[in-house]
Structure formats: C-alpha cells, structure tokens
Amino acid sequence: MADFLLEARDVVKRYATHTALDRVSLTIPHGSIFGLLGPNGAGKTSLIRIINQITAPDEGEVLLNGEPLQPRHIAHIGYLPEERGLYKKMKVGDQLIYLARLKGLSQRDATERLKQWFIKLDIRDWWDKKVEDLSKGMAQKCQFIATIVHEPSLIILDEPFSGFDPINANLLKDEILELKQKGATIIFSTHRMESVEELCDEIALINRSKVVLRGEKRAIKRQFMDNTYTVMYRGEVSLPAVYEEIPVDRPEPGVSRVRIRIGEGGSLPELINLLNSQAEIRYFSENVPSFNDIFIRVVGESATEALLP
Amino acid sequence: MNKIFLIIQREYMTRVRKRSFWITTIITPLLITAIYAVPALLYFAGSDTKTVEIIDETGLFSSKFKSGKDYQFRFIKDPLAKAKTDLKTNGVSALVHIPSTIVDRPNGLEIFSEKSVSLGLQGDIEEIVQAEVRNQRLKRAGIDVQIIEDNRVNVNAETFSLGDGAEKSSNSGVAMGIGYAVALLLYMIVFISGSQVMNGVIEEKTNRIIEVIVSSVRPIELMLGKIIGVGLVGLTQFVLWIVLTVSISTVTSSVFKAKLEAKARTELSSKASRQQVDAAVKQMSESGPGAKVMGIMDSVQSLPWVKLLTLFLFYYLGGYLFYSSLFAAVGSAVESPQEAQQLMFPITIPLILSIMMMSFVISEPDSKVAFWASVIPFTSPVNMMARLPFGVPWWEILLSMAVLVLGFLFTTWLAARIYRVGILMYGKKVTLKELSKWVFYKP
Numbered sequence: 001m002a003d004f005l006l007e008a009r010d011v012v013k014r015y016a017t018h019t020a021l022d023r024v025s026l027t028i029p030h031g032s033i034f035g036l037l038g039p040n041g042a043g044k045t046s047l048i049r050i051i052n053q054i055t056a057p058d059e060g061e062v063l064l065n066g067e068p069l070q071p072r073h074i075a076h077i078g079y080l081p082e083e084r085g086l087y088k089k090m091k092v093g094d095q096l097i098y099l100a101r102l103k104g105l106s107q108r109d110a111t112e113r114l115k116q117w118f119i120k121l122d123i124r125d126w127w128d129k130k131v132e133d134l135s136k137g138m139a140q141k142c143q144f145i146a147t148i149v150h151e152p153s154l155i156i157l158d159e160p161f162s163g164f165d166p167i168n169a170n171l172l173k174d175e176i177l178e179l180k181q182k183g184a185t186i187i188f189s190t191h192r193m194e195s196v197e198e199l200c201d202e203i204a205l206i207n208r209s210k211v212v213l214r215g216e217k218r219a220i221k222r223q224f225m226d227n228t229y230t231v232m233y234r235g236e237v238s239l240p241a242v243y244e245e246i247p248v249d250r251p252e253p254g255v256s257r258v259r260i261r262i263g264e265g266g267s268l269p270e271l272i273n274l275l276n277s278q279a280e281i282r283y284f285s286e287n288v289p290s291f292n293d294i295f296i297r298v299v300g301e302s303a304t305e306a307l308l309p
Numbered sequence: 310m311n312k313i314f315l316i317i318q319r320e321y322m323t324r325v326r327k328r329s330f331w332i333t334t335i336i337t338p339l340l341i342t343a344i345y346a347v348p349a350l351l352y353f354a355g356s357d358t359k360t361v362e363i364i365d366e367t368g369l370f371s372s373k374f375k376s377g378k379d380y381q382f383r384f385i386k387d388p389l390a391k392a393k394t395d396l397k398t399n400g401v402s403a404l405v406h407i408p409s410t411i412v413d414r415p416n417g418l419e420i421f422s423e424k425s426v427s428l429g430l431q432g433d434i435e436e437i438v439q440a441e442v443r444n445q446r447l448k449r450a451g452i453d454v455q456i457i458e459d460n461r462v463n464v465n466a467e468t469f470s471l472g473d474g475a476e477k478s479s480n481s482g483v484a485m486g487i488g489y490a491v492a493l494l495l496y497m498i499v500f501i502s503g504s505q506v507m508n509g510v511i512e513e514k515t516n517r518i519i520e521v522i523v524s525s526v527r528p529i530e531l532m533l534g535k536i537i538g539v540g541l542v543g544l545t546q547f548v549l550w551i552v553l554t555v556s557i558s559t560v561t562s563s564v565f566k567a568k569l570e571a572k573a574r575t576e577l578s579s580k581a582s583r584q585q586v587d588a589a590v591k592q593m594s595e596s597g598p599g600a601k602v603m604g605i606m607d608s609v610q611s612l613p614w615v616k617l618l619t620l621f622l623f624y625y626l627g628g629y630l631f632y633s634s635l636f637a638a639v640g641s642a643v644e645s646p647q648e649a650q651q652l653m654f655p656i657t658i659p660l661i662l663s664i665m666m667m668s669f670v671i672s673e674p675d676s677k678v679a680f681w682a683s684v685i686p687f688t689s690p691v692n693m694m695a696r697l698p699f700g701v702p703w704w705e706i707l708l709s710m711a712v713l714v715l716g717f718l719f720t721t722w723l724a725a726r727i728y729r730v731g732i733l734m735y736g737k738k739v740t741l742k743e744l745s746k747w748v749f750y751k752p
Contacts, residue, residue: 016750052524054733058751071527079524083735085517090323101315102525146521 002066005030005154005185006051012059013046020046022209023060028187028202033180035200035217036189037291039299042206044189045082048156051187052079064154075104078152082159082189084143086131093127096146103150110149117145121171136163144172148179155179156187161195173199193291203291207299224289224297228261229271235279242266243274255282312526313534320509320538325545334546338553346561359402361430364389366409369445373437380430393421405434412445484698488671491621492695496664499628499690502543503636503656507649509535510640510732519732528729532641533721536633540626547625617697623710628690630717632656634724641731642739642747652741663688667695674699684709686716723748 006028013021020043028034038044049055051062053069064073086095093114100110118124121141131139140163148155157176161169176199180186188200196203196217203220205213213220230248234255239245242263249257262271275281289297324330360381363374374382380402385392389406396404403426406419418438420426444454510532513519522531639652666688670679674696683693683701689709693701730747731739 016746049733054520054523056751074525077524079521081517081520081524083517083520085515087323087512087516087518098315098319099521099525102312102522143521 001030002063004028004063005065006187007063007066008047008051008060009063010060011047011050011057011062013043013050013055014058019209021050021057024206024209024211025060026204026211026214028185031180031183031185032201033176033186033188033199035196035203036187036206037191037193037196037203037295038206039191043209044206045158047206048079048081048158048187048189051154051156052077075150076153078103078147078150078155080144080147080155080157080160082162084140086139086143088130088132090131091127092129092131092134092142095131096142096149099146100149103152105150113149113151114145117149121145137165137168140164141168144175148175148184152184154185154187156189158189159191160188161190161192193295196291205295205298213294213298220294221288224294225287226261226289228259228287230257230259230283230285230287231275231281232257232283233275233279233281237275237278239271239274240266243271257283259287313530313537316526316531316534317538317541320535321541324505324539324542330542330546334549335553338550338557341550341554342557342561346565360400361403361405362392362396362401363405363407364392365407367407367411369412369441370407370438373441380433396421396423403430407438411438412442412449415439415442485671487617487698488674488695489667491617491697492667492691493664495621495625495628495694496660496691498543498547498625499632500660502539502629503633505539505542506536506633507636507640508646509539510637510728511643511646511649514641514732515644523732528732529725532634532637532725532728536630536637536721539633540629543629544622544625620697620706621694624690624694624713627686627710627713627717631686631690631713631720632660634717634721638724638727638731638744641728642734642744644735648738652739652744655741659687660691663691667691671695674701680705684712686713689713726750 004027008024008026011021011024012019022043024043024047036044036047046055050057051069053071053074062069064076067073086092090098093111096114097107097110100114101107105113115127118127123138123141126134126138126142131142134142144160147157160172160176164172173195176186176188188196190196200217202216203214204211215223232251232255237245237256239260242265244261244263246259246261247256248259251257260271262268272281272284275284358379358381360383363370363382363384364387365371365384371384374384376382383401387395392404392406395401403420403422406421408414408417408419411417415438418435420431420434447454447457513522513531519531526534635656639649639656642652643649663682666678666682670676670682670692673679679692679696682688683696683705689712693706693709697706726748727744730750731744
C-alpha cells in the first residue's frame with residue numbers, strides 16, 4: 001500500500017483563456033475525510049474532473065494508491081457532482097442498476113446491493129417510481145446511493161449537503177462517517193465550513209488555481225491561533241501592557257467580557273494568576289479560529305493582494 | 310466495450326418501451342396499405358344501381374347504351390317537357406336528351422338531373438354518343454367504318470433496362486416512384502433519428518447526469534452508444550414496417566382476389582363453371598384498369614429488390630452515422646432544443662439540399678450532377694437511393710459507399726472532439742466558430 005491513497009504532483013490544467021490549476025500538489029491519506037475548499041472558480045471542479053479522468057492534466061500526474069491514474073481505476077472511485085441529476089423518465093431501480101453496471105458491477109450484484117441500500121434507508125417503495133415523480137431530496141438520496149453502491153475506495157462528494165433538509169443532512173453525515181469507518185477515503189468539496197469542522201481530518205484550500213493552505217485540520221487551526229483568549233469576569237481588573245485587553249461587552253451588570261492577547265514576555269499562568277487575584281473568573285477560553293475565519297482570512301488576503309498594484 | 314453495450318441497451322430499451330414507438334410502428338404500414346386499398350375498396354363497394362332515362366329522337370342509340378352494375382339505361386318516348394317534370398318525382402337519376410339533329414349538330418346533347426351529374430356518367434354518355442355520331446358521319450361520307458376499326462392501332466413503347474446482363478422489362482415511371490419513395494423514406498429516417506440523438510444528448514446535459522456518466526465511461530463511448538442505440542431503434546422500426554406492410558398487403562390482396570372472383574361470378578350468373586369464372590377474372594385483370602395495375606406490379610417485381618434492400622440498409626446506416634454524429638455534436642454544445650436551431654443549419658442545409666437535388670437526379674439519373682450527388686457523402690444516401698431503381702454501375706455504387714464510410718468516420722471523429730468539450734460546458738451561448746475551435750482542444 002502506498003503512503004497515500006491519492007497524490008497529486010504539480011498538476012497543471014490550462015484552458016483556452018485561463019489556467020485552472022497551477023502546480024497543484026496534495027496528498028490524501030488512506031481512510032481520511034479530506035476537505036477540498038476554495039471559493040467558486042478556484043479550480044476545485046477542474047481537479048475533481050482530473051481525478052475522475054473526465055479530463056487529463058496538461059502537466060504533472062495524479063497517483064491513486066501509488067499508481068498513475070488509468071481507466072480501470074474508475075471502478076474504485078465514486079463521484080457525486082455538485083450539479084446532479086438523473087434520467088427523469090427512467091425508473092429509480094433500473095437507473096441505479098444502470099449506473100452501477102457502468103461502474104463495473106454485474107447485473108445481479110448491482111440489484112442485490114441496491115436492494116440492501118433501499119432497505120437500509122427505508123425507501124423500498126421508490127424502486128419502481130420514475131425519477132420525475134421523486135422530490136429533489138429523494139432524488140439526491142438515490143444519487144448518493146449510486147455514488148457508493150460499487151463500494152469505491154475513493155468517494156468524491158461535491159457539496160453533498162446542498163438540497164438536503166437538516167434531518168436528511170444528518171443521515172447523510174452518519175453514512176459518510178460509516179463509510180470512513182469501513183475504510184473508504186472521502187474527498188469532500190464544499191463551501192460550508194461548519195461541515196468541514198465536523199467531518200474533515202485534513203484540508204486543502206485552493207484559491208486562484210493554487211493550493212494556498214493544506215494539512216491536518218488541528219495543525220492548521222494551531223497555525224492560525226493568535227494567542228488570544230476570551231475571558232468573562234466579575235469585578236475590576238487592571239493588567240500590565242503585555243496583556244492587551246479588548247473589551248467585548250457586559251453580559252450582566254458588573255460582569256465584563258473581554259478578549260486578551262498575550263504579548264511578548266507574558267504567559268498564560270501569569271495571566272490567570274493576575275485575573276484570579278483581582279476578580280472572579282466566570283469564563284476562560286482560548287480563541288480557536290473557525291475554518292470560516294481562516295477561509296475568509298486566507299482568501300480575503302489574496303483578494304486584497306490582487307487589488308494592489 | 311462492455312460499457313458501450315450497456316449504453317446501447319439502455320438507449321434501445323427506453324425507446325422501444327415507449328408507447329409512441331409502437332403507435333408509429335403499427336400505424337405507418339396501415340397507412341401504406343390504405344393508400345392502395347382504399348381505391349380498390351371503392352371499386353368494389355359498388356353503389357346502388359341508378360336509373361338513367363334516355364329520349365332518343367334519332368333511334369340510333371338503342372343498342373349502344375348497355376346497362377351495367379352502376380347504371381340502368383331506359384329508353385322512353387315521352388316528350389322532353391314531361392320527362393323533365395317527371396324527373397323530380399320518379400327517382401330517376403338523370404335524363405339524357407339526344408335530339409334528332411345530333412349527327413349534324415353534335416352540341417345538342419343534353420343531360421338533366423336533380424343533382425349534378427357525375428363526371429364519370431357524363432363522360433361515358435358523351436363517349437358513346439360521340440362514337441355513334443362519328444360512325445354516322447363516316448357512313449354519310451361513304452367510308453366503311455369497319456375499315457377504320459380494323460386499322461386502329463395502338464403504339465405503346467415498352468422500355469427495357471439492360472443492366473446486369475439480363476434484358477428486363479422496366480417501367481421508368483415505376484422506377485421514378487420507387488426512387489422517390491425510398492429516398493424520401495431515407496431522408497426522413499435520418500432526420501428523425503438524428504434529431505432523437507441530439508435531443509438525447511441535450512437531455513443528458515440539462516439533466517446534469519452527464520457528469521456522473523462520463524466519470525464512468527469515456528465521452529466517445531457514451532456518444533457512440535447513443536448513436537448505435539438510436540440507430541438500432543430506427544432499424545427495428547424499419548424491419549417491422551416491412552414485415553407488417555408485406556403481411557397486411559398479402560391479406561388485403563387475397564381478400565381482393567376473392568372479391569374479384571365473386572364479382573365475376575355474379576356477372577356471369579350463378580351457374581357458371583369454375584373455368585368460366587377463372588377466365589373472367591383473368592380477363593378483368595388483363596384488360597381495363599386491372600391491366601394497368603398488373604403491369605405496375607410486374608415492373609415492381611422486376612426491380613432487383615434484394616439489391617435495393619441491402620443497399621437501402623447500407624445507405625440508411627451510412628447516412629445515419631454520417632449525420633447523427635453531427636447532431637450529437639450540436640446537442641452537446643447547447644442546453645435546449647430551441648438553442649440548437651441556430652447551430653443546426655450546417656446539418657439541415659445539406660440534408661434539404663439532397664432532397665432538392667433528388668428531383669433533378671430522378672429526371673436525369675445518368676447526368677454528371679446525379680453522379681456527384683450520389684458520391685458526395687452529404688447528399689449520397691438520398692440521391693444514390695433515388696438513382697438505384699434506374700440501374701447504376703457497380704463501380705459508382707462502390708465508390709459512393711467507400712466515400713460514405715470515410716465520410717462518417719470523419720464526422721464521427723469530428724463530432725467526438727466537439728462532444729467531449731461541449732457536454733461539460735454550461736451557461737455559455739456557443740457559436741459555430743467556437744465549436745470549430747473545440748475540435749483542437751486537448752482533452
């Protein structure tokens with residue numbers, strides 16, 4: 001087994017008028033959920049299409065389990081595109097069998113596995129319905145089944161939660177985690193940062209055709225921590241200048257909520273001691289940046305950079 | 310390869326399962342049969358016998374009007390005025406007045422009727438009177454009518470086609486008709502199937518299922534699978550049409566034959582022997598309108614049907630492959646059939662042109678224009694089929710076939726290059742210029 005399930009090395013993809021991917025490299029460990037983040041038009045879809053062998057890179061290479069991509073790998077990949085759809089006039093069962101067989105399953109295997117999925121998700125009575133008679137959410141569920149029925153080792157989900165109500169979104173989340181448990185590797189492309197926080201082990205942030213940030217989720221968070229703490233206390237406090245205090249609000253009379261940055265020469269134990277000796281601490285927490293913040297900071301910075309001459 | 314088969318299977322099954330497929334498959338042969346069966350039915354339907362009264366002031370015509378199944382002729386001596394008033398009440402269909410001066414003044418013939426007189430009856434009466442008036446005038450001039458009758462000859466040229474070594478009786482009218490019919494049929498099938506391919510591609514694109522499918526198969530596999538699947542549907546329909554038309558025709562023609570026999574029997578009286586009936590049937594089908602029909606049947610049968618059918622299949626497949634891949638390319642570049650209209654003219658113009666050329670090709674099947682029209686692949690399927698019933702040298706057929714094969718290999722290649730770019734392109738109005746650029750894109 002190779003070190004990584006998927007490895008992209010210096011992938012370049014140019015279109016007539018622009019470069020969609022500019023020397024993109026990333027590694028995706030086995031059995032992880034990998035968040036592929038980036039604003040619209042950053043190049044995520046181009047990369048996903050290359051992994052799916054819908055298009056080919058102009059330069060660089062993509063390795064699946066250590067081997068350069070080749071047609072037989074298609075059977076090991078399941079892809080749920082962002083814009084999705086099914087044949088409207090076809091019956092759900094027939095359609096999913098067809099899609100599964102295109103991925104290399106036999107008619108019998110496909111039927112058997114699909115029936116199991118239909119039982120599991122309690123949608124048995126949809127089998128003979130035409131797709132046009134399903135609601136959007138129902139069709140999405142069917143499409144999710146089509147993505148994973150051939151038990152791919154790499155599952156690519158592009159905005160999987162769009163179009164799902166919260167209940168079904170939770171159901172989907174559970175299925176994704178279960179698939180991970182069973183050893184599948186999942187690439188998860190999204191704008192919704194809360195699901196990134198929840199699900200992803202590693203991320204790569206693509207902006208303007210380049211990977212601008214990649215690595216393990218916690219490591220990235222640590223990288224973006226600015227050594228600030230949110231504190232709530234009752235009483236009055238005066239701190240030395242190393243501890244920069246920014247008032248936030250007064251949630252109750254006599255109670256202050258502030259943000260404190262520990263500057264050069266200060267330390268956490270000293271800060272706690274100082275606070276403890278002057279007031280009653282109600283709340284103390286280190287500020288961990290959300291991915292939303294990180295996303296906005298990284299993408300926003302480069303956007304301002306681009307505006308500068 | 311396995312996957313192409315799956316795609317073909319899906320394209321084929323979803324179309325063949327549709328009700329509309331079976332409706333057109335069954336209705337068309339019924340219509341074709343009706344086209345020739347209805348006139349025959351009318352011939353047999355035989356309306357009630359109508360009575361026609363004749364006032365013959367000359368006394369020359371009493372033996373000339375022969376009552377038949379349709380009309381009963383009755384000579385009356387009443388004065389014209391009375392007969393005219395009686396006409397309103399006695400149920401007589403028409404009153405013919407032949408004035409005594411008819412031989413000198415042929416324009417005096419009069420026919421009265423409550424309703425308007427049928428053209429057929431008017432024609433028959435005029436013909437009979439005209440013949441007798443002529444005879445009387447000839448007699449008056451001292452010419453023996455019999456001599457003229459004996460010297461009346463009919464010249465009918467019989468045309469022969471010398472193709473394939475054997476001398477066969479041919480009929481250029483029939484060849485023309487068959488040529489037209491076959492070429493039009495081919496044009497229609499290519500156009501209809503091609504549009505189906507295009508709409509199928511548009512459907513996949515607007516449904517957004519395309520991205521899932523091309524993550525499983527290569528775009529060219531999807532395109533070819535669709536083209537072959539739809540083509541097989543057209544072929545199935547065509548074969549069913551032939552089988553159904555032939556069987557329905559066989560049944561109806563045997564019904565007509567039985568009716569013809571029955572008709573002969575009633576006209577000969579019920580006691581007539583078998584031989585007499587057969588002779589009468591034979592006579593009916595050898596003279597009068599029957600003979601014409603039999604002549605056409607002979608010419609139709611003298612056509613090389615095996616060759617025609619085989620080549621029809623070839624030109625159908627060739628023409629279909631040639632055009633349908635172009636239809637697929639256009640479909641891939643747009644998001645709705647309306648949008649496709651603008652990109653379709655490079656496809657529809659040559660197709661319509663080939664139909665426009667066809668009338669010339671049929672009237673001059675051996676001309677230079679006909680040769681080129683049946684060799685250039687844009688027009689060759691329709692125009693070669695139009696020419697074939699007239700006989701075309703084998704080398705020309707083979708040349709045309711070879712060019713067509715090269716042609717569709719080229720259009721398929723070209724279309725596949727456009728298709729793989731087009732199916733993933735959204736939200737952009739595409740011009741022909743852009744389409745041609747796609748051909749050179751890297752995948």
